[in-house]
Structures are given as C-alpha cells and as structure tokens.
Amino acid sequence: MTADPIRIGIGGPVGSGKTRLVESLVPLMRDRGIDIAVITNDLVTDEDAQRVRRSGLIDPERVIAVETGACPHTAIREDPSVNLAAVDRLAARYPGLDVVLIESGGDNLAATFSSDLVDFWVFVIDTAAGDDIPRKQGIGLLQADLLVVNKIDLAPMVGADLDLMRSDCAVARPVKPTLFTDLRNQVGVDAVVDQIISGAMIPIAPNSSAPNSSAPNSSAPIPAGTDAVTV
C-alpha cells in the first residue's frame, strides 16, 4: 500500500512486555489490512525473533533478528544503520509492506529511538517494576509517542497503585497518550492499535477485514536463525 514502510519502534526495560506487544499487534494490525513485518533486537542472541517466528502469528521469513552486542540503545539511537538495512531488506522482499515493527533489546528508562530509524515509537513499562516509575520520569517515558503501562493484572499482587500511576503519567506526559494494558490477557490492545494507526498515520484500506499476505504460511519451515545480523 505504501512506498516505504512506516517504522514503529517498541522499546522499554527488560521484561516489560515488548515481545508480547509485538505478538499482540501483529494479528490485530493484519486484520486491519496492514501488511506487516518485524525486526527484533537482542544483545547476543536471536531469542525474541525465534519466539515471534515460532508463534505462528506471522510468516517466519518476515521476522529479522538484529544482534546488537553490548549496548541495545546504540542500535536504535546512535547508529541505527543495521536496523535500517534490515528495514530495506524487508521492503525489497515485500513490495507491499506497510509497517515494520522494530523491537529494541530490553534497556533502561533512558532508551529512545532515533528519528532516522522510526516514524513513531512506543515505550513499554510494567506495574511489577514499581508504581514509582512514572514519577521518576525517565527520558523514554517522557519522549515516547505512546507510553504503554503493561501488566495491570499484576498490580494488586505487587501492591502497585494504578490510580497513582495514571496521575503520575498524566503529569509526566500532559499531551502525549498513555495506555494501560494486560497483554497476558489481551486487555487494552485494541486501543494501542488504534493509537499507533492514528499517531503514525498508517493508511488503512477501505475493505480491511481480510488477512493479507503477511499471514503465516503454516507449511513454511521456521528458518533456524537465518537473517540474524550483528551490530
């Protein structure tokens, strides 16, 4: 549909739910007629890419792994060239590609994406890491186009005060949106899709209910670590 795919970054601290968000977005965006591919960044493995490939949610060949080495944010901020090359490979391989989701390796609250790499980016934190995170106002939380506060199902178990998190997010991000999710049970994901589509201005085909070619081919073998590139 688009000439160049729109690039959506997904960053945030280790274990906050970035890969789970990718796994949630892929089928929902595809159901809206969006032709989609995924790039994952991991330190020294292609673990997240293999997980997304194995999920059965997307043609495994549409998932490229970038191994970033020591520092995850180098590959998404200082020198995103390897990720940009991966986007180019996907765009050449799939001429109708609309969107590439680029998942960062798990990092800290200061992680941000270069505007050379992404058109729109999402920062994912989770309630289990502490309800004071929004009050601490890390740069990723402040600057992301969309903040997702995940694992709201765990809030009662860890004593996290969701109302406090909501009000602290509103102070930290008076204009930019914040959404609360339980990705384990797919709570709040539709709102995230809506926000990404409108915020990143992703064009939607009028008749977009039918799955498109980014759907998995169940007969396709899962490539064993192919397409892994290293920064």
Ligand SMILES: Nc1nc2c(ncn2[C@@H]2O[C@H](COP(=O)(O)OP(=O)(O)OP(=O)(O)O)[C@@H](O)[C@H]2O)c(=O)[nH]1
């Ligand atoms: N209870 C609960 N668990 C969740 C939720 N979202 C993700 N998880 C779990 O949290 C763990 C980490 O999720 P991931 O999606 O792997 O997190 P990540 O941010 O990609 O992690 P790294 O890639 O290691 O930085 C997994 O065991 C998920 O199943 C949620 O909303 N609720």
